Amino acid sequence: MGGLGGFLLRRACWIVITLWIVYTASFILMRSVPGGPFDSERKLPAEIQKNIEARYKLDQPLINQYFNHLGNILFAGDFGPSFRLTDFTVNEVIKQGFPVSASMGIFAITFAFVLGTLSGIVSAIRRHTAWDVSFMTAATLGIAVPNFVLASLAIVLFVFTIPLFPAAGWGSLRQIILPALCLGAPYAGYIARLTRTGMLEVLGRDYIRTAYAKGLSERRVVTRHALRGALLPVVSYLGPATAGILTGSLVLEQIFALPGLGSHFVEAALQRDYPLALGMVMVYTCLLLFMNTLVDLSYVMLDPRVKIETQ
Amino acid sequence: MHPTVRKLFPYIALTGLFSALAWAVSFGTLPSADFSFHNGDEVKTVDPALAYGQPEHRVMTAMFEGLYREWPIGYELDEQGNVVSTPEPDENGNYPMGSAPGLAESYELSDDGRIYTFHLRPGVKWSDGSPITAHDFVWSWRRTLHPETAATYGYQLWYLVGAKQYTEGRVEVGDLVEIELANRLRADQPFPRGDIRRAKLIGIARPPQVSPPTNASDEVKEELQATWRSNWVYVVDHNAVPGASESASGKVGAYCKGTADTNWKQYETEWVDDRRPESLPDTTVKCQQILLDFESSVGVTAPDDATLVVTLKNRTPFFIDLTAFYALYPVNRACVEKYGTPNWTQPQNIVTNGAYNLEFRRVRDRMRLVKNPQYWDADRVKLEIVDAMAVKSVTTALNMYLTGQLDWVTDVPASVIPELIARPEKDFIPTPVLIIYFYRLNTTRPPLDDVHVRRALNLAMDKQLICEKVTQAGQIPARSVVPPGLPGYKSPLCGEFDVEAARAELAKSKYANRPGGIPKIEITYNTNDTHRAIAEVIQQMWKNNLSIDVELKNLEWNSYLDAQHTMQFSVCRAGWVPDYPDANTFIDMWVTGGENNETGWSNARYDALVKQAAEEPDSELRLRHMEEAEAILMDELPIVPIYYYTGKNIVSPRVKGFFHNALDQYPIQLMYFEE
Numbered sequence: 001m002g003g004l005g006g007f008l009l010r011r012a013c014w015i016v017i018t019l020w021i022v023y024t025a026s027f028i029l030m031r032s033v034p035g036g037p038f039d040s041e042r043k044l045p046a047e048i049q050k051n052i053e054a055r056y057k058l059d060q061p062l063i064n065q066y067f068n069h070l071g072n073i074l075f076a077g078d079f080g081p082s083f084r085l086t087d088f089t090v091n092e093v094i095k096q097g098f099p100v101s102a103s104m105g106i107f108a109i110t111f112a113f114v115l116g117t118l119s120g121i122v123s124a125i126r127r128h129t130a131w132d133v134s135f136m137t138a139a140t141l142g143i144a145v146p147n148f149v150l151a152s153l154a155i156v157l158f159v160f161t162i163p164l165f166p167a168a169g170w171g172s173l174r175q176i177i178l179p180a181l182c183l184g185a186p187y188a189g190y191i192a193r194l195t196r197t198g199m200l201e202v203l204g205r206d207y208i209r210t211a212y213a214k215g216l217s218e219r220r221v222v223t224r225h226a227l228r229g230a231l232l233p234v235v236s237y238l239g240p241a242t243a244g245i246l247t248g249s250l251v252l253e254q255i256f257a258l259p260g261l262g263s264h265f266v267e268a269a270l271q272r273d274y275p276l277a278l279g280m281v282m283v284y285t286c287l288l289l290f291m292n293t294l295v296d297l298s299y300v301m302l303d304p305r306v307k308i309e310t311q
Numbered sequence: 312m313h314p315t316v317r318k319l320f321p322y323i324a325l326t327g328l329f330s331a332l333a334w335a336v337s338f339g340t341l342p343s344a345d346f347s348f349h350n351g352d353e354v355k356t357v358d359p360a361l362a363y364g365q366p367e368h369r370v371m372t373a374m375f376e377g378l379y380r381e382w383p384i385g386y387e388l389d390e391q392g393n394v395v396s397t398p399e400p401d402e403n404g405n406y407p408m409g410s411a412p413g414l415a416e417s418y419e420l421s422d423d424g425r426i427y428t429f430h431l432r433p434g435v436k437w438s439d440g441s442p443i444t445a446h447d448f449v450w451s452w453r454r455t456l457h458p459e460t461a462a463t464y465g466y467q468l469w470y471l472v473g474a475k476q477y478t479e480g481r482v483e484v485g486d487l488v489e490i491e492l493a494n495r496l497r498a499d500q501p502f503p504r505g506d507i508r509r510a511k512l513i514g515i516a517r518p519p520q521v522s523p524p525t526n527a528s529d530e531v532k533e534e535l536q537a538t539w540r541s542n543w544v545y546v547v548d549h550n551a552v553p554g555a556s557e558s559a560s561g562k563v564g565a566y567c568k569g570t571a572d573t574n575w576k577q578y579e580t581e582w583v584d585d586r587r588p589e590s591l592p593d594t595t596v597k598c599q600q601i602l603l604d605f606e607s608s609v610g611v612t613a614p615d616d617a618t619l620v621v622t623l624k625n626r627t628p629f630f631i632d633l634t635a636f637y638a639l640y641p642v643n644r645a646c647v648e649k650y651g652t653p654n655w656t657q658p659q660n661i662v663t664n665g666a667y668n669l670e671f672r673r674v675r676d677r678m679r680l681v682k683n684p685q686y687w688d689a690d691r692v693k694l695e696i697v698d699a700m701a702v703k704s705v706t707t708a709l710n711m712y713l714t715g716q717l718d719w720v721t722d723v724p725a726s727v728i729p730e731l732i733a734r735p736e737k738d739f740i741p742t743p744v745l746i747i748y749f750y751r752l753n754t755t756r757p758p759l760d761d762v763h764v765r766r767a768l769n770l771a772m773d774k775q776l777i778c779e780k781v782t783q784a785g786q787i788p789a790r791s792v793v794p795p796g797l798p799g800y801k802s803p804l805c806g807e808f809d810v811e812a813a814r815a816e817l818a819k820s821k822y823a824n825r826p827g828g829i830p831k832i833e834i835t836y837n838t839n840d841t842h843r844a845i846a847e848v849i850q851q852m853w854k855n856n857l858s859i860d861v862e863l864k865n866l867e868w869n870s871y872l873d874a875q876h877t878m879q880f881s882v883c884r885a886g887w888v889p890d891y892p893d894a895n896t897f898i899d900m901w902v903t904g905g906e907n908n909e910t911g912w913s914n915a916r917y918d919a920l921v922k923q924a925a926e927e928p929d930s931e932l933r934l935r936h937m938e939e940a941e942a943i944l945m946d947e948l949p950i951v952p953i954y955y956y957t958g959k960n961i962v963s964p965r966v967k968g969f970f971h972n973a974l975d976q977y978p979i980q981l982m983y984f985e986e
Binding site: 036054257 | 316317320324328331332334335336338341353354355356357358361459461499653656657672673674675676700701702703704706707708710711713714716867868869870872873
């Protein structure tokens with residue numbers, strides 16, 4: 001397993017460098033946008049404006065702010081106070097929001113994976129049948145219909161017409177189902193299409209013909225031999241998809257009034273809440289890099305042809 | 312890769328998936344609240360000194376209480392909380408809203424209307440059981456005014472003598488000052504403070520100024536200036552203050568916030584009465600702050616635990632209403648000093664004094680409030696557990712109301728208002744509130760520098776149409792800047808929609824016969840569908856009725872604010888929410904050079920009337936002065952009023968003790984469910 005250790009070490013180095021570049025770029029971008037976090041419709045007296053800025057150390061030269069903030073993150077893991085949610089630190093905001101986004105995301109991704117692969121497999125095996133056409137139409141719709149439309153339809157149907165679920169809010173299993181389904185739907189569509197394409201390609205291979213020639217049942221051929229190869233594109237898609245899903249969705253969080261991370265992401269940027277926006281960017285980047293590493297590792301597990309580079 | 316690892320992989324992946332799912336469904340159960348309401352956007356802070364905004368207002372009045380509290384005029388309860396008398400609503404459905412004694416039982420006012428002596432209610436307690444004293448008010452107001460607190464509504468206390476100067480950190484030779492030494496417990500926390508030395512400022516020694524490089528940016532110049540100011544040396548006389556600290560060494564001391572040179576005695580120095588003391592200390596003592604002496608110079612003192620004396624600069628008839636505003640609420644000193652800002656506001660730390668305590672807070676979800684048993688009026692608070700839900704989308708909030716998840720929603724989507732009004736439950740009653748939507752006209756830019764053009768623009772605007780077809784929530788077309796609904800005040804009105812009159816007015820302007828016609832006008836607004844729709848309609852009206860070309864300029868919020876503050880606009884959309892229920896809050900902002908004037912408009916007679924009103928002891932006459940001032944404003948029209956807002960509350964018919972009012976404020980402690 002020495003190869004694996006070396007691989008992880010090298011990957012870790014790259015992750016650190018990437019994170020640093022992302023941090024720096026975000027920092028510069030954010031500070032070059034006009035307006036500041038403490039602008040308001042009511043003009044504050046200059047004296048008070050100055051005091052607020054001093055309190056958050058915004059009066060210091062930009063380069064000092066950069067190194068101070070970066071230093072705090074590196075040595076204390078502290079992203080500092082949120083400028084807009086004044087009672088909270090960025091760490092607290094993330095600590096509260098991440099579990100919400102994560103549990104909704106886990107549901108959504110599980111739903112997307114199960115539904116997507118199953119319909120993809122069925123479509124591939126029964127291609128050009130009514131099954132195939134209807135599954136693929138549904139998949140295309142799932143990808144094409146924006147999730148706020150889907151969510152609105154779901155609310156009309158399952159909250160008002162047939163009162164199965166509560167309209168919004170957070171705190172029980174029933175409240176999680178509608179948003180998770182709406183969040184997962186486009187991903188399910190992608191996964192179905194990816195599985196179908198992957199499956200079709202694999203089913204044409206020699207080793208599948210050999211398997212059939214041995215007299216194996218279709219079910220056995222598909223689950224034992226074809227599935228592994230067919231799922232490779234899905235696995236590589238799952239990495240970034242999971243990172244995206246786990247950091248939440250602004251639209252769905254607003255429609256279902258969920259206290260997840262998605263709203264913070266957009267609002268922090270709009271309100272010039274510098275530390276929170278930076279924190280969110282870093283969380284997303286970390287998740288993305290972590291998931292990609294996991295994907296690379298599972299590739300090795302799934303596909304015997306892939307080897308970890310060991311030079 | 313070892314084959315067994317490969318074989319095991321699907322099982323490992325599956326185990327991972329299932330444990331993740333198991334974690335995702337594990338919810339802590341939450342007991343349901345008695346009453347849940349839609350509080351709009353996330354509450355930014357529950358620190359009374361730092362809060363601003365409507366959602367903050369709602370929770371702040373539930374958790375804290377000031378000398379007075381918001382209360383419907385004429386609403387009375389007996390000891391057990393049974394309703395004794397209820398006021399009658401006006402023709403719009405609004406109840407009169409005023410203030411009733413809170414932590415103060417009563418007050419006396421001096422003849423000149425400047426000195427209030429408040430008597431605290433006996434036995435009032437903080438939520439931790441400790442007594443609330445007049446000293447808590449002195450300390451809290453001092454904290455609010457302290458420059459490093461950076462209180463948003465600090466200026467609401469500037470009616471007190473010396474308060475503004477204290478906040479601004481301005482000290483002049485001859486002033487009594489308080490010097491805070493640089494020995495704070497935590498440098499970034501202004502409270503608890505370092506050691507305080509009180510003294511009389513007898514001289515300020517200023518080092519020679521370094522001239523900035525010619526090509527320096529404003530930022531660099533400002534920084535140089537700030538550094539220079541921090542290096543001033545303050546010379547004080549310790550013995551000039553009665554009861555000054557004995558430990559202060561010697562009679563004369565020298566203090567500096569920055570780093571003073573050893574040769575500071577050679578600096579150019581401004582001495583009080585031009586008298587230089589005979590001997591000066593060689594070294595300066597580093598200090599954190601030099602401020603006006605709060606105890607002797609700012610108008611709030613506590614002669615004993617139960618008495619608070621407040622001295623105002625001028626007669627301020629609305630001061631009692633101000634004491635019911637959250638910027639003037641006291642906070643618990645021990646709690647703030649122990650945990651520091653903002654940590655003291657965390658649910659496990661916070662000490663409150665109002666009807667409710669904060670049990671927990673989840674960002675963008677809810678604030679759970681539970682009844683505070685220590686509250687002096689707890690017997691008459693009926694709801695035990697209240698959830699303030701941070702639901703940003705008004706559609707979602709309405710969905711939650713319709714499915715019974717919420718009992719009160721504070722805003723509804725404009726598109727469904729006609730349907731909501733028609734509901735058989737009669738639970739949606741839009742009532743006018745004291746908020747005005749208007750256009751600022753930049754009177755320094757042609758053609759808006761001509762009063763005839765400004766009048767013509769107003770006359771050519773069909774505000775009725777805007778309210779009926781664009782905003783649609785029963786808004787009322789506005790012809791004055793002070794909205795109706797303030798007791799005793801009758802606004803003078805500006806011209807009504809009349810195309811003929813508008814054209815006639817325009818013909819009188821100096822631009823009428825100019826070649827090239829009337830210069831183009833640009834309407835600036837911030838990103839919002841309603842603002843855009845209104846601007847488009849007005850663009851058409853001005854084009855059709857006056858043949859003036861109008862361009863629209865949409866700016867993102869912060870850029871829009873910037874454009875407004877720097878007057879980089881010709882016409883700009885704006886709104887104004889009153890700070891206190893008095894016409895003055897709408898009138899005094901238009902004086903020459905006022906911070907929120909932002910139109911370049913100036914009128915000497917207007918300024919004089921506003922000043923006269925501020926000093927007028929007779930409350931009737933005072934209103935007349937303000938009416939006269941508004942008449943000038945409505946004649947010269949540096950702003951064009953468009954409509955008055957309506958409150959869009961939808962409240963469950965089961966909820967009692969909810970009084971629609973023009974201030975759009977609804978104390979939660981009054982609400983209860985019908986048995």
